[in-house]
Amino acid sequence: xxxxxxxxxxxxxxxxxxxxxxxxxxxxxxxxxxxxxxxxxxxxxxxxxxxxxxxxxxxxxxxxxxxxxxxxxxxxxxxxxxxxxxxxxxxxxxxxxxxxxxxxxxxxxxxxxxxxxxxxxxxxxxxxxxxxxxxxxxxxxxxxxxxxxxxxxxxxxxxxxxxxxxxxxxxxxxxxxxxxxxxxxxxxxxxxxxxxxxxxxxxxxxxxxxxxxxxxxxxxxxxxxxxxxxxxxxxxxxxxxxxxxxxxxxxxxxxxxxxxxxxxxxxxxxxxxxxxxxxxxxxxxxxxxxxxxxxxxxxxxxxxxxxxxxxxxxxxxxxxxxxxxxxxxxxxxxxxxxxxxxxxxx
Amino acid sequence: xxxxxxxxxxxxxxxxxxxxxxxxxxxxxxxxxxxxxxxxxxxxxxxxxxxxxxxxxxxxxxxxxxxxxxxxxxxxxxxxxxxxxxxxxxxxxxxxxxxxxxxxxxxxxxxxxxxxxxxxxxxxxxxxxxxxxxxxxxxxxxxxxxxxxxxxxxxxxxxxxxxxxxxxxxxxxxxxxxxxxxxxxxxxxxxxxxxxxxxxxxxxxxxxxxxxxxxxxxxxxxxxxxxxxxxxxxxxxxxxxxxxxxxxxxxxxxxxxxxxxxxxxxxxxxxxxxxxxxxxxxxxxxxxxxxxxxxxxxxxxxxxxxxxxxxxxxxxxxxxx
Numbered sequence: 055x056x057x058x059x060x061x062x063x064x065x066x067x068x069x070x071x072x073x074x075x076x077x078x079x080x081x082x083x084x085x086x087x088x089x090x091x092x093x094x095x096x097x098x099x100x101x102x103x104x105x106x107x108x109x110x111x112x113x114x115x116x117x118x119x120x121x122x123x124x125x126x127x128x129x130x131x132x133x134x135x136x137x138x139x140x141x142x143x144x145x146x147x148x149x150x151x152x153x154x155x156x157x158x159x160x161x162x163x164x165x166x167x168x169x170x171x172x173x174x175x176x177x178x179x180x181x182x183x184x185x186x187x188x189x190x191x192x193x194x195x196x197x198x199x200x201x202x203x204x205x206x207x208x209x210x211x212x213x214x215x216x217x218x219x220x221x222x223x224x225x226x227x228x229x230x231x232x233x234x235x236x237x238x239x240x241x242x243x244x245x246x247x248x249x250x251x252x253x254x255x256x257x258x259x260x261x262x263x264x265x266x267x268x269x270x271x272x273x274x275x276x277x278x279x280x281x282x283x284x285x286x287x288x289x290x291x292x293x294x295x296x297x298x299x300x301x302x303x304x305x306x307x308x309x310x311x312x313x314x315x316x317x318x319x320x321x322x323x324x325x326x327x328x329x330x331x332x333x334x335x336x337x338x339x340x341x342x343x344x345x346x347x348x349x350x351x352x353x354x355x356x357x358x359x360x361x362x363x364x365x366x367x368x369x370x371x372x373x374x375x376x377x378x379x380x381x382x383x384x385x386x387x388x389x390x391x392x393x394x395x396x397x398x399x400x
Numbered sequence: 401x402x403x404x405x406x407x408x409x410x411x412x413x414x415x416x417x418x419x420x421x422x423x424x425x426x427x428x429x430x431x432x433x434x435x436x437x438x439x440x441x442x443x444x445x446x447x448x449x450x451x452x453x454x455x456x457x458x459x460x461x462x463x464x465x466x467x468x469x470x471x472x473x474x475x476x477x478x479x480x481x482x483x484x485x486x487x488x489x490x491x492x493x494x495x496x497x498x499x500x501x502x503x504x505x506x507x508x509x510x511x512x513x514x515x516x517x518x519x520x521x522x523x524x525x526x527x528x529x530x531x532x533x534x535x536x537x538x539x540x541x542x543x544x545x546x547x548x549x550x551x552x553x554x555x556x557x558x559x560x561x562x563x564x565x566x567x568x569x570x571x572x573x574x575x576x577x578x579x580x581x582x583x584x585x586x587x588x589x590x591x592x593x594x595x596x597x598x599x600x601x602x603x604x605x606x607x608x609x610x611x612x613x614x615x616x617x618x619x620x621x622x623x624x625x626x627x628x629x630x631x632x633x634x635x636x637x638x639x640x641x642x643x644x645x646x647x648x649x650x651x652x653x654x655x656x657x658x659x660x661x662x663x664x665x666x667x668x669x670x671x672x673x674x675x676x677x678x679x680x681x682x683x684x685x686x687x688x689x690x691x692x693x694x695x696x697x698x699x700x701x702x703x704x705x706x707x708x709x710x711x712x713x714x715x716x717x718x719x720x721x
Contacts, residue, residue: 140510140511140512143511147437150437189537215508216508216510217618268667270502270504270667271436271504272502273502327436327465328439328465328534329439330439330442330505330508330509
């Protein structure tokens with residue numbers, strides 16, 4: 055049967071919506087009624103059917119619209135996709151990973167056929183049928199990383215591993231929560247994390263780097279991160295701050311449910327086999343408050359989390375201006391009754 | 401168990417004597433599928449079931465990373481070691497089912513290099529077999545200098561010369577041929593990265609000269625798996641699991657901990673990767689540190705030990721395991 059892809063936008067008229075099935079599969083990131091940083095990394099293994107973890111690379115009803123939005127971003131700003139010269143091999147690694155995983159999870163939409171290094175890739179939702187030579191960039195319309203990440207949901211950072219550190223040396227970043235690949239390109243793990251508050255003091259990055267440099271082939275890992283976005287805008291980049299920053303002043307008690315979105319990133323970490331690099335897919339899921347509160351447990355819990363969030367985190371996540379309005383709106387949906395443990399809806 | 405890497409069920413598809421000391425082993429997957437792709441310089445850990453003993457030894461993958469139908473390793477027979485290489489030479493025959501780890505690369509090429517300058521000594525040639533194959537496939541710029549004892553022990557020199565011709569330079573100890581190291585290191589183009597794999601003495605010599613001649617440490621890469629050395633038996637208390645164990649003469653501390661049913665994490669089992677680093681709670685005696693992971697300060701402090709390669713002599717040792 056396959057996925058019915060929605061026709062929708064992430065800009066201008068913002069027609070993005072989640073279907074009822076997609077609301078229930080939303081990766082709600084709070085397992086308890088409070089939130090604080092932790093090194094919340096776990097093995098990236100297949101999860102329950104009907105969840106976003108059913109496949110290790112998730113394709114959902116927003117696929118086609120997200121790929122169209124990515125193409126628009128790249129047309130305006132080609133620097134959202136960059137790969138330093140030594141990262142081409144890692145790009146081929148990523149192309150193999152994403153083609154394999156998408157074809158494995160969604161055979162009705164994607165087909166990969168290999169005959170030695172002659173590969174044929176069929177992407178039915180986007181109407182692509184290409185035959186190319188694996189390893190020969192001249193046989194693809196773009197470099198391998200750009201080619202495949204124009205056909206894969208989520209942002210992708212490819213990290214080179216050397217000198218006991220990880221280096222942000224390639225990436226496709228168009229659906230980011232206010233950070234810039236063009237700014238971070240070539241930086242190491244500590245440099246690109248420098249702006250994050252509180253976590254350095256807790257030694258989180260030192261431990262995280264040790265973990266990441268030891269990620270093994272065939273054993274990917276994952277974590278969830280979250281923030282909030284006004285309007286379902288995928289491209290909340292520093293480059294376009296002038297377009298989305300002012301949105302944060304437009305939240306009123308009347309439009310909270312429609313405008314305020316919880317933005318969850320499913321981040322995963324994979325060792326790449328040929329280049330020995332690490333790829334870091336950052337997959338963004340959006341859900342508006344009206345959709346989220348259809349699950350009463352999530353409404354109660356989100357109210358408590360946002361109400362009690364430490365000030366530094368609220369500032370870092372850019373919630374300060376509309377937090378009181380949001381908390382007030384959510385409080386009406388919180389009768390004070392307990393929430394069940396775990397992430398899922400009741 | 402979270403220790404180590406994912407395992408691969410393989411069958412020995414071929415055993416080929418290469419010369420009087422070295423034998424090559426070929427592995428294929430038992431299910432007939434392709435093996436995972438790997439990068440030049442990667443190793444696998446081979447599990448050897450020898451009676452009631454299990455040895456886990458790392459060996460560099462030496463085939464082309466472009467061919468994943470089979471993995472190949474080369475094992476040099478060590479008549480005075482702990483028996484892993486003797487087991488491979490005597491007991492491993494075609495058709496034997498074995499378990500190996502997924503590939504792990506702790507000796508990766510720096511793909512930014514304008515040129516890769518490789519120095520191999522003896523069996524240290526094996527990671528370069530894969531790295532040269534990888535680079536040749538991509539049109540990479542490399543040069544390999546290979547030191548061996550005699551022409552008949554120049555493992556794979558003939559293959560390398562045939563594949564890469566003048567990019568391979570050979571030096572035979574018995575003909576008194578020596579690498580003019582200072583000259584070699586002083587005449588490289590900017591952007592060259594140096595890789596060395598061989599006996600400890602050679603690695604130290606090359607690293608020292610490179611430092612003295614002003615090479616940045618980020619451009620000098622080396623791989624030295626210290627094989628665990630045999631030694632006097634000793635007793636250890638594992639405080640967390642509440643066990644007391646004896647480490648046998650031919651056993652490593654890590655193997656003895658595993659035999660007691662405790663599974664510390666590991667990757668290289670050669671004192672390089674840092675995974676099995678273990679805190680010392682108390683001791684009365686002397687450590688024999690053989691790893692390349694802990695700092696000299698750590699070694700002096702008596703607070704840490706790498707159980708994969710290091711040993712202990714004395715009255716008591718209590719570890720946080």
